Structures are given as C-alpha cells and as structure tokens.
Amino acid sequence: MASATRALLVALCVSPTGCQAPGNVIRIIDAVNPDGSIALADVVLTTLGDVAAVEGSVATFLGGAVISLDSAAPIADRGEARDDLVENAGTVRARFVVDDGVVVAADFDSLLMFSAYAHFERATLHLGGLGATLPASPVPVYFNPTLQNGPQLTFPKSDNAAFFAMTDAFVLLPMRILQEIPFAMNTGVVAHEVSHRVFYYVGWNGGLFAAIAAHQYDAGAQQSFNRVKATDEGVADFFAAAITADPAFLAKSTPGSISDARDLSVTRVLDPRFIAGLEPQQDGQYDPYGPGAVVAAALWRLAQDHGVDTVEAAVIDGLRALSSQLVQSFTYQFGDLEREVARALPAADCAAACALFAERYLPVAGAFTGVCP
Amino acid sequence: MIVATALFAVLQTSAPAPACGDLDLQVPVGLGLEGRADGDGFDAAAYLGLSAGLPLSVCLGVPLRLELSLATGTAGPPWGAGVDAVEVARQDGDLAALTGVAYVFVKEGDKGLGVEALAGPRLRLTRVRTRIYAQSESRYGATVRAAALVGPFATYKAWRVSLRPGASLPWDRRVQLWLGIGRSL
Numbered sequence: 001m002a003s004a005t006r007a008l009l010v011a012l013c014v015s016p017t018g019c020q021a022p023g024n025v026i027r028i029i030d031a032v033n034p035d036g037s038i039a040l041a042d043v044v045l046t047t048l049g050d051v052a053a054v055e056g057s058v059a060t061f062l063g064g065a066v067i068s069l070d071s072a073a074p075i076a077d078r079g080e081a082r083d084d085l086v087e088n089a090g091t092v093r094a095r096f097v098v099d100d101g102v103v104v105a106a107d108f109d110s111l112l113m114f115s116a117y118a119h120f121e122r123a124t125l126h127l128g129g130l131g132a133t134l135p136a137s138p139v140p141v142y143f144n145p146t147l148q149n150g151p152q153l154t155f156p157k158s159d160n161a162a163f164f165a166m167t168d169a170f171v172l173l174p175m176r177i178l179q180e181i182p183f184a185m186n187t188g189v190v191a192h193e194v195s196h197r198v199f200y201y202v203g204w205n206g207g208l209f210a211a212i213a214a215h216q217y218d219a220g221a222q223q224s225f226n227r228v229k230a231t232d233e234g235v236a237d238f239f240a241a242a243i244t245a246d247p248a249f250l251a252k253s254t255p256g257s258i259s260d261a262r263d264l265s266v267t268r269v270l271d272p273r274f275i276a277g278l279e280p281q282q283d284g285q286y287d288p289y290g291p292g293a294v295v296a297a298a299l300w301r302l303a304q305d306h307g308v309d310t311v312e313a314a315v316i317d318g319l320r321a322l323s324s325q326l327v328q329s330f331t332y333q334f335g336d337l338e339r340e341v342a343r344a345l346p347a348a349d350c351a352a353a354c355a356l357f358a359e360r361y362l363p364v365a366g367a368f369t370g371v372c373p
Numbered sequence: 374m375i376v377a378t379a380l381f382a383v384l385q386t387s388a389p390a391p392a393c394g395d396l397d398l399q400v401p402v403g404l405g406l407e408g409r410a411d412g413d414g415f416d417a418a419a420y421l422g423l424s425a426g427l428p429l430s431v432c433l434g435v436p437l438r439l440e441l442s443l444a445t446g447t448a449g450p451p452w453g454a455g456v457d458a459v460e461v462a463r464q465d466g467d468l469a470a471l472t473g474v475a476y477v478f479v480k481e482g483d484k485g486l487g488v489e490a491l492a493g494p495r496l497r498l499t500r501v502r503t504r505i506y507a508q509s510e511s512r513y514g515a516t517v518r519a520a521a522l523v524g525p526f527a528t529y530k531a532w533r534v535s536l537r538p539g540a541s542l543p544w545d546r547r548v549q550l551w552l553g554i555g556r557s558l
Contacts, residue, residue: 027503027512029459029505038458038505039505039508040503040505040510062412063409063410063411063412063413064411064412064413064414090412090413091412092410092411092412093408093410093412093546094410095410095463096514097499097501097512097513097514097515097516098514099512099513099514102512104501104503104512104514105461105501105503106461106463106499106501106514107410107448107449107454107461107463108453108454108455108459108460108461109409109410109411110410110461111459111461111503113410113411143411144411144413175456178456179456179457179458180456180457180458181458181459182456182458182459185459
C-alpha cells in the first residue's frame with residue numbers, strides 16, 4: 001500500500017508518466033542464478049533507448065508483421081531482402097507503470113517484450129565480448145507476427161522463437177500450446193537464437209545464401225548443410241547453457257519429452273548413423289537436434305573441465321577459422337568445428353580436449369588429425 | 374466505493390444547491406478498446422464508475438456542468454492474461470474532475486435532451502499484479518492526463534441518462550464509451 005501511496009503522490013506532478021520518466025531499470029522475468037530458478041528481477045538495460053517502443057541499440061521490437069516464407073521469393077544475405085519478405089511491421093507500444101523508478105510491465109505482452117529485450121541484450125553483449133562481431137544496427141525482432149508458409153518452407157505459427165537468417169531478424173511467436181515459461185522470457189532460449197545469428201555472421205561470414213546459391217548442386221551439399229545445421233544447433237545450446245549457467249535451460253519452457261534430449265549435462269556420443277548427414281529424421285525431414293545435442297554436450301563438458309569463458313572464446317575462434325571452408329567449399333563433416341575449437345584452446349587444454357572429442361566423436365576420429373595426436 | 378460515497382457526501386453538503394441546480398449522482402458503465410502492446414489491434418476493456426455532477430446553468434446562466442468521477446476498469450480478464458506459469462493482470466482506478474458545457478436543446482415539460490462536452494484532469498492509479506507459478510506481487514503506478522468526454526444526454530424528471538465516448542490526452546491508445554444512468558438528489 002505504501003507503494004500505491006507513493007505512486008499517487010508522484011502522479012500529482014502532472015506528467016504523462018508521473019514525475020518519474022521511464023528509466024532503464026526494468027522489471028523482467030529472469031533466471032536467477034545460481035539455482036536457475038525463474039523470478040522477477042530488476043535489471044538495468046544499458047542499450048534500451050525507447051522503453052515504450054522496446055527499441056534500443058541491440059534490438060527493435062516490431063508488431064503486426066506478416067512474414068512470407070516463400071522459398072521462391074528473392075533471398076539475399078544480411079537482411080537485404082527483408083522488405084520483400086516482411087510487410088506491415090509497426091512499432092510496438094508497451095504498457096507499463098513506473099513504480100519507485102522501476103518500469104513494470106502492465107500487461108503480459110509487455111512483460112514478454114521487456115524480458116526478451118533484456119535477454120537479447122545480455123546475450124548480444126556477452127557474445128560480442130567474446131569477439132563475435134554483429135552488425136551495429138539494431139536487429140528487428142518480430143513480435144507475434146503472422147507467418148505465411150510457402151509450399152516448401154514451413155514454420156510453426158506458435159510456440160516457437162527463431163532467428164530467420166533470410167530476414168536477418170528474430171521471430172517471437174505466441175505461446176498457445178506450451179504453458180510453462182514462454183520462450184521470450186527464457187534467457188537460454190533467447191541466447192540460443194542470438195547464437196544462431198552469431199553462427200551466421202561469424203561461421204558463414206554473413207554469406208550463407210550466396211554460398212547456397214553457389215554450391216546447391218554440388219555433390220553432398222545437402223548432407224554438408226545438414227551437418228552444419230546440427231552443429232549450429234549444438235553451438236546455440238552450448239552458448240545458451242554458458243550464458244545461463246544452466247545445461248537444462250530448455251526444461252523451464254518445455255516438457256521433459258523435448259528438453260531431456262537436449263540436456264547438456266548428459267554424456268552423448270556421435271551415432272555412426274548421423275555421419276552421412278541424412279539421419280535422424282522426423283516427419284520426413286532432417287532433424288538437426290539429435291546430432292546437435294552431441295555437439296552441445298561435448299562443448300559443455302569441455303567448458304566444465306577447462307572454464308566456460310575459455311571454451312566460449314575457443315568456439316568463436318573456431319567458427320571464424322571454419323568460415324572460409326564453409327563459404328568457399330560448402331563442405332562440412334562432424335568434428336570440423338571441434339577440431340578448430342581444440343586448436344584455439346590454450347595449449348595446456350588441447351590434449352584433454354582431444355581426448356574428450358576422441359571419446360565423443362569416435363566414428364569421425366579422423367576429423368581431428370593435424371591438431372590432436 | 375466508500376471513497377466515492379464520502380466524496381459525494383462532501384459535495385452534497387458543500388454544493389450551493391438549490392440555486393445552482395440539483396446535484397446528480399450517476400453510475401456509468403463503460404466498454405472500451407485498448408491498443409495491444411504488440412501494436413496489432415485492440416483488446417476489449419470494461420469499466421465501472423460513480424460520478425457526481427453539478428449543473429451550473431441556473432446560477433450562472435450559462436450551460437456549465439461540473440463533475441467528479443471515480444471509475445475502475447480492466448482490460449481482459451481481471452485475474453490476468455498469460456500462460457499457466459506466468460500471468461499479468463492490471464486494474465485501473467481513475468479520479469477525474471471534469472468541467473464543460475451541458476447544453477439542453479430540447480426541453481418539453483420534464484423531459485430534456487442535450488449534448489455535453491466535458492474535460493479536465495484525470496488521475497489514474499494502476500495496479501499491476503504479476504504471478505509466476507504460485508508467487509505473485511503487486512506494483513503500482515500513477516499517471517495524470519487530460520480526459521475528455523463528449524456525447525448526448527437525456528433527462529426525465531429526476532433521471533439522467535448519458536452516452537459518452539471519451540479519450541485522454543496525451544492519447545493512451547484507449548477509447549471508451551460510457552453509458553451513465555443517474556438521478557438528481
């Protein structure tokens with residue numbers, strides 16, 4: 001009640017938001033370390049410029065967008081075809097009150113957007129600090145967009161979050177089926193998506209679609225691309241776990257039937273059937289999450305043994321080292337990234353990394369030649 | 374409601390009636406549209422209020438009206454919106470002091486028909502309740518805006534009925550439609 005009284009007194013200053021203009025202390029849903037439990041927390045968002053528009057130097061939230069997923073549409077790298085694929089995107093207007101200097105979301109969508117912005121900021125600054133260079137301009141985040149699926153390119157219309165490389169933008173969809181912590185409020189899920197953008201800009205050097213256009217008819221191109229997608233998923237789960245210090249970050253938002261298969265604390269080895277890049281499949285399409293979980297678990301184990309910061313930096317260096325191979329030859333075998341990670345680690349950690357990779361990637365042990373004994 | 378009753382009592386005792394007309398008490402109910410946070414469309418909202426009005430036409434010779442109102446409302450279900458794990462609910466309480474023109478253009482016996490346009494400051498106190506699983510907290514905020522209402526009204530004997538679209542400045546992306554039923558005291 002004291003809070004209500006204070007708010008009343010503040011309002012007598014006759015200002016649209018009371019005497020207190022909205023600052024950048026925002027109340028969000030956050031993972032509270034070290035136990036990983038979810039709670040409300042006040043955070044300072046250093047990059048947020050316009051609170052109501054949820055707009056800052058890291059991201060700009062946009063509502064009402066209609067996104068066409070048409071594989072026949074012109075696709076260009078670095079978001080240059082964005083205007084051809086996205087229509088009607090407009091400014092969001094978050095509702096909030098200012099209570100004792102803290103911006104408090106006044107409806108569910110606003111809480112989603114504030115929380116997601118905080119997670120985007122945290123992940124972007126964290127990965128940028130590791131040397132992952134992203135474009136300086138704020139990335140669009142399409143909040144609750146309408147997705148128009150094309151004949152060959154489909155995406156769920158709810159209960160998902162994604163980095164859409166073809167628009168160089170993120171998509172946050174409404175939660176209609178899953179009723180636990182929404183993806184936009186899950187620090188790990190947002191960090192996972194930001195990692196995909198890092199993979200695009202560092203691993204592919206922002207040239208994924210040019211590489212696809214140049215190599216789509218190469219023998220084995222699809223299999224190579226599938227293996228890269230799986231590795232991309234694994235790296236994204238690794239960074240999500242590293243940023244949240246939670247190898248089971250997905251369990252806050254999804255049932256065990258989904259999250260258990262991606263728990264990074266579980267020991268996983270590469271299934272020989274995965275090597276060809278055609279398995280596993282789900283609903284007739286390649287499922288990158290199975291092999292990706294192997295990649296994530298190996299990197300997580302390495303991080304536990306040699307330090308999270310050290311391994312994170314080695315993964316970024318590894319992606320950068322891999323870039324020319326991906327872009328120029330469009331070839332990739334499981335273990336290629338891990339080889340570069342081992343190479344980027346301090347010399348004292350390399351032997352142990354090689355031993356771990358030999359155990360986890362036994363069917364592709366040859367991938368580590370030249371770095372590991 | 375206790376506050377409203379007390380407010381009315383104060384008004385009643387301090388009002389210079391009957392020289393300036395009879396104080397009337399109205400119970401407005403409202404429906405509204407509130408712009409969604411994602412900028413894509415509007416949500417429905419419901420409001421309930423209590424207002425005390427004082428026509429000044431008799432004593433001043435000009436069709437003026439003073440009105441003090443209390444209202445509360447919520448957009449969406451009062452218990453909140455969200456998913457099972459996280460819910461956010463908001464309730465607003467408004468206190469407005471409005472003044473303006475209430476012009477009667479048809480008067481036949483004890484029946485009257487007119488139009489009114491009122492404006493004035495409006496204090497809105499907002500309570501936000503956020504729940505995560507079994508834990509919840511409430512936070513409060515207050516804003517002051519200019520409120521404006523305009524619409525027709527009808528009188529019959531001591532009864533008064535009004536229909537008033539309203540909005541605020543700066544615009545808070547809400548439009549309201551109030552139906553008020555009142556009685557002179």
